[in-house]
Amino acid sequence: MHTLVFLSTRQVLQCQPTACQALPLLPRELFPLLFKVAFMDKKTVVLRELVHTWPFPLLSFQQLLQECAHCSRALLQERPSTESVQAVILGLTTRLHAPGAEASPQLHGRKHTLRVLDMTGLLDDGVEQDPGTMSMWDCTAAVARTCIAQQQGSPAGPGPAPVPVEVRVDLRVNRASYAFLREALRSSVGSPLRLCCRDLRAEDLPMRNTVALLQLLDAGCLRRVDLRFNNLGLRGLSVIIPHVARFQRLASLRLHYVHGDSRQPSVDGEDNFRYFLAQMGRFAGLRELSMGSSLLSGRLDQLLSTLQSPLESLELAFCALLPEDLRFLARSPHAVHLKKLDLSGNDLSGGQLEPFQGLLQAAAATLLHLELTECQLADSHLLAALPVLTRCVHLRYLGLYGNPLSMAGLKELLRDSAAQAELRTVVHPFPVDCYEGLPWPPPASVLLEASINEEKFARVEAELHQLLLASGRAHVLWTTDIYGRLAADYFSL
Numbered sequence: 218m219h220t221l222v223f224l225s226t227r228q229v230l231q232c233q234p235t236a237c238q239a240l241p242l243l244p245r246e247l248f249p250l251l252f253k254v255a256f257m258d259k260k261t262v263v264l265r266e267l268v269h270t271w272p273f274p275l276l277s278f279q280q281l282l283q284e285c286a287h288c289s290r291a292l293l294q295e296r297p298s299t300e301s302v303q304a305v306i307l308g309l310t311t312r313l314h315a316p317g318a319e320a321s322p323q324l325h326g327r328k329h330t331l332r333v334l335d336m337t338g339l340l341d342d343g344v345e346q347d348p349g350t351m352s353m354w355d356c357t358a359a360v361a362r363t364c365i366a367q368q369q370g371s372p373a374g375p376g377p378a379p380v381p382v383e384v385r386v387d388l389r390v391n392r393a394s395y396a397f398l399r400e401a402l403r404s405s406v407g408s409p410l411r412l413c414c415r416d417l418r419a420e421d422l423p424m425r426n427t428v429a430l431l432q433l434l435d436a437g438c439l440r441r442v443d444l445r446f447n448n449l450g451l452r453g454l455s456v457i458i459p460h461v462a463r464f465q466r467l468a469s470l471r472l473h474y475v476h477g478d479s480r481q482p483s484v485d486g487e488d489n490f491r492y493f494l495a496q497m498g499r500f501a502g503l504r505e506l507s508m509g510s511s512l513l514s515g516r517l518d519q520l521l522s523t524l525q526s527p528l529e530s531l532e533l534a535f536c537a538l539l540p541e542d543l544r545f546l547a548r549s550p551h552a553v554h555l556k557k558l559d560l561s562g563n564d565l566s567g568g569q570l571e572p573f574q575g576l577l578q579a580a581a582a583t584l585l586h587l588e589l590t591e592c593q594l595a596d597s598h599l600l601a602a603l604p605v606l607t608r609c610v611h612l613r614y615l616g617l618y619g620n621p622l623s624m625a626g627l628k629e630l631l632r633d634s635a636a637q638a639e640l641r642t643v644v645h646p647f648p649v650d651c652y653e654g655l656p657w658p659p660p661a662s663v664l665l666e667a668s669i670n671e672e673k674f675a676r677v678e679a680e681l682h683q684l685l686l687a688s689g690r691a692h693v694l695w696t697t698d699i700y701g702r703l704a705a706d707y708f709s710l
Contacts, residue, residue, distance in 0.1 A: 293338050302359065360412065364408065379409040414439055419443070436466075437466060473509045497523045498524070509536070516542075530707040530710075532588075540568045585613050615640065630643075
């Protein structure tokens with residue numbers, strides 16, 4: 218439903234030239250809604266003029282594009298329109314190229330005070346969609362081009378300089394875009410358009426290039442560093458980590474392929490691991506740590522004991538964890554603060570099951586998001602863990618894809634999870650009943666790649682749906698879709 222104010226605003230923007238002429242006459246309290254409607258309806262001419270004449274110190278996408286009293290549509294949960302984002306950037310450029318208007322205390326009786334354009338929080342689902350929407354890679358490139366063009370086009374002669382505007386963005390970079398983004402960051406130093414990175418994600422980037430980018434980022438802005446597919450190993454990470462540790466406001470660190478296997482120690486490897494641990498101890502505000510595909514067997518205690526404060530999100534997917542690792546985590550100060558836990562790819566059957574249950578017990582009061590994909594959990598393991606799993610009364614998301622569970626096991630989980638009133642999403646595997654000639658116990662690769670009997674699975678889906686309806690939980694999503702936008706980011710929990 219839309220309010221009358223929203224509908225009136227949408228009507229005002231139908232004729233864009235007239236709407237632009239009317240902006241100086243409209244109360245500033247209407248500007249936030251004008252921005253949302255113009256962004257939603259791709260009124261690019263109005264968007265440019267809104268940014269050019271914005272009457273507040275802050276223009277924030279996260280504040281303006283969320284669900285509001287006038288419109289329930291949350292644009293931040295959608296891929297943004299390319300036209301709308303480009304219009305905002307063009308409006309900022311126009312503003313910076315009109316220093317006379319900015320320097321004047323009033324324009325049309327209104328003070329112009331924009332100091333921060335916050336473009337963070339745009340959806341980054343990694344899924345290719347229609348060309349009319351903008352990915353985070355596209356947004357990074359668009360902002361980078363603006364920074365470079367602004368520096369090249371800045372007037373060098375006399376006259377009032379434009380008032381600086383800080384542009385906060387989430388940046389994505391790979392080998393192809395590295396040089397371009399580095400030039401943009403260099404250009405923003407001393408420029409009226411100052412680029413400020415909140416979240417940095419670097420994919421497949423050489424070590425020296427990663428260090429060069431980190432050296433150019435504002436230490437007061439960076440919230441997350443995410444290094445993906447870089448295969449740094451301990452040697453590479455020991456070079457990078459001191460440059461990351463200077464960001465004292467860093468709350469999230471996502472690393473991969475950190476190998477510290479105590480079963481095959483080497484002098485260099487041990488030295489690099491000790492140095493890495495010492496640097497990890499420098500982070501004062503770290504709340505999320507992801508160490509996916511890192512060989513941490515028997516070493517989790519060394520890693521987590523160095524941290525200054527408890528973690529709220531811990532991702533240890535495919536880390537070859539041992540029972541003693543899980544026992545340590547259950548006893549550590551981190552367990553009672555965990556909101557998000559990812560143990561995917563670790564064998565939680567056999568000797569790991571009991572310490573895993575102890576970990577769930579320790580985290581039960583706070584846990585919101587639990588990911589257990591490919592953990593070799595069969596019906597017997599799930600049923601043993603159910604009593605403590607259902608004590609996680611605030612759990613919202615449970616991921617069980619890739620585990621050898623039968624329809625009987627899923628039905629038991631569905632019935633027992635009725636006590637978890639906040640549960641909204643369960644990503645479950647295709648039941649083993651739906652496969653033909655499955656070896657036992659089935660390897661995860663077989664469960665992921667083998668074909669299923671579609672007719673059997675259709676009956677399974679229908680039965681699960683009926684059980685949800687009968688228990689009054691039609692709002693709970695049970696799905697096998699591991700590629701949807703279901704797994705919550707830590708900062709959105």
